[in-house]
Amino acid sequence: MGGTASRGIGKQSFALHHDVMSDSLNAFSLAIGLLASDPTVNPGEWRDYVWTAQPIGTCLQDGRCPVTRTRWDWKRDQRVEIRIAPGSKGITVTNRLINNDPSDDDDVCVTVLFRDKAGKSITVFHENRHAFPRTDTATTSVVRKAALKSITSIAVGTKQCRRGAHEDDDVYRRAQKRTR
Incomplete structure (x- = not known):
């Protein structure tokens, strides 16, 4: 016993x-x-994100925007690629999650702040999506048409959303209201 x-x-x-x-x-x-994380990004309410700032110059006018690459998990081969392009209805954002880990799956938060010369967010993209092991998936969304000529940089923030599929939804709603 x-x-x-x-x-x-x-x-x-x-x-x-x-x-x-x-x-x-x-x-x-x-x-x-x-x-x-890029110290020039002032993320406000977006907590625990790792930020990558990318100047985009005039790419929203000429359509030649650079791809922004970053990670959501720094100890595994789990990456994010963000592609942006101008469109007739707004800014097209393609969010690609590449999970090369054979057994780890995560809820992944990806946020893109479209910023003016002063670093102020003009509009925002946010997605929280599940990445299954050994998957490579992409989604495409359209962000409202903002003052395209005013956007000079983007800040891409990523993190594992440990609180699940709706983490930061309220932050996103508030950010949308502020940028309208």
Whole structure:
């Protein structure tokens, strides 16, 4: 009987140790990503994102916009590619999630701030999507037509949305209201 009790405690201790290690690894991964985050981005309410700022010059007028590449998980081969292009109904945003990890799946938040010369957000794109192991998927959305000539840069923010599929939906709604 004593052996059974100690084995049960050992399993609980292992589970607790595993949870602590997992939380520590997640915090370490976030810290590495945040250190790589572009300090020129003022994200406001968008918390725990890693930001990549990309000047776009006049690409929304001439249609030759650069692809922005970043990651959502800094310890695995899990990447994001953002392509933007002008369209008749607005700005077309293609959000590609590339998950080369064989076993890890995540909810991924991707936010694009379309900014003017002063760094103020003119319009915003946000998507929270699930990335299954070993998948390469893309979605295309149209962001409302804003003052295209005023947009001089984009800031792409990514993170694992650990609170699920609707994390940051409220932040997105508030950002949309501010940029109308």
